[in-house]
Amino acid sequence: MESSPLLRCHASIRSPTHRDPLEVPGTHERRRWPHIFWFILKFLNLYYHDRVVMTRKCHICRVKDYLERKRRLTMTRGTTRSPPSTKTMDYLILAYEEDDKATDDITSCNAISEQGRCEVCDFLWWNSEGVPEVYNEKDIGVARWNHRGSGVLSVLILILAASVLCYSGMVPLLRYWAKPYQTLHLMLKSTLIIFISTFPLLSFCSKIRSFSRSGHASKYSWATVLNVRYLIVRGQFLNLPQKGLPGTWLLVLCVGYALIIQGYQVAIFLYVSECDITPYTIASTITGMIFFEMWGLFTYLVFFIRTSFQSQLDLVLAYLKENEGEERKCRGVLFATTADLLCFEQFCDLLSAIFFPCLVLAVVTNATRDYLISGVDCVIKDPRIRDAQRIISWLGWTETASTAVIYFLALGGFQANYMRDQFLINLIHLKTEGKFPRFWRRLTKDMKHLESGSGIIFASFVFSVIGIYGGFEFHDQILVYLSKSCSPNISTSDMCI
16 A cells, blocks of 8 residues: 555644635636646547536535525516525535536636635635645636537446447357356456446446436536536645646556557457457447546546545645644545545545455355366377466456555555545544644544545445355356367357457
8 A cells, every 4th residue: 555645743744835726827827727637538538518617616615505596586587485404404415516607707806805704715726835726727728628518428438338238248158148157258348348347337326426416416416526616626735837747767667568458368269269359249348448548547537536535635724733722724625535535435436346245256256276187188298288278267357356456556456545544633633732622623623523434445346255155156157268279169158259
């Protein structure tokens, strides 16, 4: 697990730069974010149907504005229905999904108005140095990438991706269904399809949440993580114009491993396989490469968000220490930070709950095949077939191992809640040296209320039991793939992958 900056002694945490929060750097100081960042979002189909850089307000200010708009709308329509209760309002919907004023005119009049300025609202514009810096879409370079019609295009591409995945899943399902000797092969294919379908499914849920903007959408608040507005806020804390994307080594690894795996698979079909190359084989290879690349870039995006939170939490600790005793604004800053962090933790919990069972099944099925194939006569007698099956086995293990390693590197371990735990430890340490015990007691109490659980362990345990049981029950399976000479009595559709 990568060590977090929060593990440093709180006395050495960098303090936010002392600059007038109303000061917005001139145009000559602004530099656009790296084009590769916008390309990643574009490749992952993370478009948005509206402006992506809007005004930022803390939860209290947003609730006041929201209730005021509802009151005016009620008066205009002449109805007597009371406004909604603030208890039912989703902070993430108000912060990232509600339509609001774009920031173009704000930056032209030198940022936020001095009159009635809210310091918690200023916090939402913090950069990597803890300085509120207002920007618009042109400043960071997103205006070219997120255009009119992006939302519709995004949905159409998701529908196309879903169609491709359904077809890719139905072909092996219909081919191997009700064939006991193909159970192992069906499990291998199903695990792969579920794995590459994870990101499009999560992205589709995010689109539903953005379009619905209703109270029902709060049931899957984790989907806000794939909202472009959320990702842009994450980028504020990383000084992208000067330092570029964090962890470029991981980005290269995420992109390169998908190309290597698909290149390995193409080499098997060209030089090892005895099966004919069909249009389905070509199409599945191309789509597999695209979806593996999407998974790789999506995994890097998880690392990007995690790194951003590590930087932000570092700044928040310093802010709380410097503003000790000012409970209202410190609790506001802490609420905004932990709300976003909890959303990311819930997203990672769901992602791991899908990933770990797939990983367990992949390991069990690959290990079972390797164990059983060692006793097949033609594999024992023919060195050429034995080498071919060994190469195919390496492909399965390479896919499984590389995917697991990259995922763990991106997440920083098995779960993402370690950042919150480390932050709470530092908060308690500040409490022991603080001058206002009641102030720190209220903050730590707020943090302890934000507990998130997941069913990762339970789900992984269940799938592990199922996988191991299935491994012992496999018998009379077709184990030799892509070799007609070893399976003369088996149809080509059953023997070819």
